[in-house]
Amino acid sequence: MAEVIEIKVPDVGGVASIDVVEVLIKPGDTVALEQTIATLETDKASMDLPASAGGIVQQVHIKSGDKVSEGSLVATVLVDSVDSPQPKPEAPAQKQVDPVPVKAEQPAPASIPEPAKPDTVKTSAISLPIDLSSTATTHASPSVRLFARELGVDIAKIPTGNGRKGRILKDDVKNFVKHIMSGDGQNNNQGNAGIPGIPTIDFSQFGEIETQKLSKIKKLTGQNLTRVWLNLPMVTYHEEVDITEMEAFRIALNAEKGKDEIKITGLMFIIKALIAAMKQFPSFNASLSADGENLILKKYYNIGIAVDTPNGLVVPVLRNVDGKSINQLAIELAEKSDKARQGKLMPGDMQGACLTISSLGGIGGTAFTPIVNAPEVAILGVTRAKMQPVWNGKEFIPRLMLPLDLTYDHRVIDGAEGARFMAFIKQNLSDIRRLLL
Secondary structure (H helix, E strand, O other): OOOEEEEEOOOOOOOOOOOEEEEEEOOOOOOOOOEEEEEOOOOOOOOEOOOOEEEEEEEEEEOOOEEEOOOOEEEEEEEOOOOOOOOOOOOOEEEOOOOOOOOOOOOOOOOOOOOOOOHHHHHHHOOOOOOOHOOOOOOEEHHHHHHHHHHOOOOOOOOOOOOOOHHHHHHHHHHHHHHHHHHOOOOOOOOOOOOOOOOOOOHHHOOOOOOOOHHHHHHHHHHHHHHHHHOOOOOEEEEEEHHHHHHHHHHHHHHHHHOOOOOOOHHHHHHHHHHHHHHOOOOHHHEEOOOOEEEEEOOOOOOOEEEEOOOEOOOEOOOOOOHOOHHHHHHHHHHHHHHOOOOOOOOHHHHOOOEEEEEOOOOEEEEEOOOOOOOOOOOEEEOOOOEEEEEOOOOEEEEEEEEEEEEEOOOOOOHHHHHHHHHHHHHHOHHHHHOOO
16 A cells, blocks of 8 residues: 655754755656755755655655755655655755864864844945935835945845835845845955955966856855954964873873774863863853843853865864763764764754864864854864974973964953963863863
């Protein structure tokens, strides 16, 4: 006996609007259980949508370019209830993710994109000049014109409205703002907040070129980084830490582990030292309120690990780190990495970080300037450790030195506090026994 089963968009971590990038099935196709039937994309990840039932496709209810959300009907499938297993909800999988927990984020650190503040919309996000003379023939009520001026929008640039006889409504102004902020309606070379833009150049006049479209994740990451750069007064503090004893202890721990056991990486010790420092300096585990009047102190400790992937930057989050051992953290990070490799990293896995670590340790370098992943107030950068001659007062001895880079929001953290924070981390990594205190 056959029955018709509905395939719907499963829980994707509370994301309200998801773009349909590609639909891989059509009516009449035969699909298998967990076969990829569509590709979806949020502002943080590209995901494969697996079939929750196998059978013959009766009808497809989505198409490329649509926007869906949790529970949206994707397709109906005729299923042989005798031979086929009952549908089992599966999470859409992140597409083409190859996380490397100790690899750097791609543009610098960063950031899971955050909503713009109202004042940001007026200054940095749009910054369109208002030509009052050009609005004379535009059909809009005085209230709508005032609303447009408050957002910094030249109402004459809105081609037509959805009101009667093409009258521009408030919703038309809002949609115009969204269109501009998404990057679809403006030249990416256009300057922000009155900053002169970079001129457009026809590079083909100099030789052969190829144009490659940026993924949605990279475009939104770039917009968020620009917003942060324009709105946050950031300072970066550089330090070197002697991790000779820590590395020897790590190697000894891994030597005791079995062949199939998860190995400990230096990143685990850095996370523990970071949490200890955040407890000592609570302003690092905080966010500034939208009006800039209050500091929101957090009582939980979640750490984001910036990871570079073929589709762009993702930041998996390790939760409640303060209550977990080194081994538990290693296992959790390995599980998230394996989950990502299988394309099952959900948006919820990349939310709620208190502070982010961006590591270039797997590549090299001596120092860099990570960009704060707002609304967090700081980010810790890590580069490759190397043996250096260190003077001990009598002679030079070889020591393994680890470069660390701390970028912080100067509105919340001053230079002295930033230096003390790094000194505390340095002290704990140089002698990890202090983490027991």
